Amino acid sequence: MYVNLIWFRNDLRTLENPAVSAACQNNTFKVIAIYIATPNQWRSHHMAPKQAAFIYHNLISLKNELVHFDIKLYTHQSSTFLNAALYFIKFCLKHDVKNVFYNYEYMLNECERDNLVKKHLHRKKIFMYGFHGSMLLSPHVVKNKKNKTYQVYSPFKKCVLKHLKQLNLASPMLLKKNIKYKKMLTIRPFCYPMEEFDQTIFPIGEKRALYRLKIFCTNKIIRYGLHRNFPYLTSTSLLSPYLSIGVLSPIQCLKYILKKVPNVFSLSKKCTWLNEIIWREFYYYLIASYPILSKNQSIKKWTEKIPWKNNNIYLEAWKKGNTGFPIIDAGMRQLNTLGWMHNRLRMITASFLVKNLFIDWRLGHNYFMSKLIDGNFASNNGNWQWISSTGYNSTPYFRIFNPEIQSKKFDCLGKFILQYIPELKKIPISEIHNPHAWIIKNKVNFNYPAPIINYKLSRKNNLSVFIKTYNIHYK
Incomplete structure (x- = not known):
């Protein structure tokens, strides 16, 4: 009997999964599935231990779902993508696989892995079928009138909406197989740090x-x-x-x-x-x-010349939520506690790191990835380059979030701040967005750090460096 193989990666679901649906179309084929973990690759990409645990638990849930469709899920651990590719090729030969079905991944390393596998399997007359199951549309479809890649969001969005209106949204059917497996395979824990997360906030499956x-x-x-x-x-x-x-x-x-x-x-x-x-x-x-994005390089070349200060004391204070700016610290403590941060706070904390502490955006990018249960390279990279004014469709370099103004606007009563900085509970609500001024005025001691920088001065100094670097580049 011919074998169809589903190669699961960042698509741990059975429903609305084009690779799964395509693999199950032909009842004369046996269908099996595989997931290969790559701990060393994860480490180089700064994957959060909470996200590793989230993947592991959802992988178990996926295995249990696939049983209902009589699909056996195999799992394996390879240190890197290269080793994973070599193992995958051997697995296909061992199990007499005829066709491989998978959803594309778009980062450079992942593309190189897939191309290597495809090249070797083609020689063995094993065929691979890829789908854009992680996106609304194929990236090859969304082009401007000159058939070029969009670099600005607004016209991109307009084009996407145009295509979505014409999109066939009929759900692909997952066909039930008749093959019964007597034994379910166990999934061993990853050889990677895994940290428990709040399953009441992020339930499994x-x-x-x-x-x-x-x-x-x-x-x-x-x-x-x-x-x-x-x-x-x-x-x-x-x-x-x-x-x-x-x-x-x-x-x-x-x-x-x-x-x-x-x-x-x-x-x-x-x-x-x-x-x-x-x-x-x-x-x-x-x-x-743009493969260059997978290398953590800035799109705007002039920004690569910015002389970042990268003060390690400031960086550590930012990571721990001890900067003396309450909205910044509350956001970072939420990240460290939950492995998740509210989107508005991601923008405020990122802006503060880059444009006030004047620390290279890549250090913030990597720290977010090391903590986020929803860590996603494309979104994380895009958002950091947006806030740092280094990428396409980025915020202008002169736009800098004022943490006190943002705090008053979006947490006026300090409810969020007090949730994560309870040591400020005796501060009057009217003063909670800038507690240090009240502490000095009233000559009291609080177990909360003074601001590590002067905001206005940092904004002025760092903005001047951006302007100088920009002018030198375009002279």
């Missing part, structure tokens, strides 16, 4: 993820645009961890959006959350289009 998606779209999506910037509100979807490892797909998100907002594509009916999904698409699109 695609069924729970889909339920959360349904509840969010039913109860919160209409008010999302109004509430999403306030970290003390439970207004966000908390679905990013599932999208990052493919327990959910962006197509599933789009379908639920359309159920709640059927005319979402019309200009008169905007949906802020759909905009966030398309931003994710944009960063995937850039990663697929």
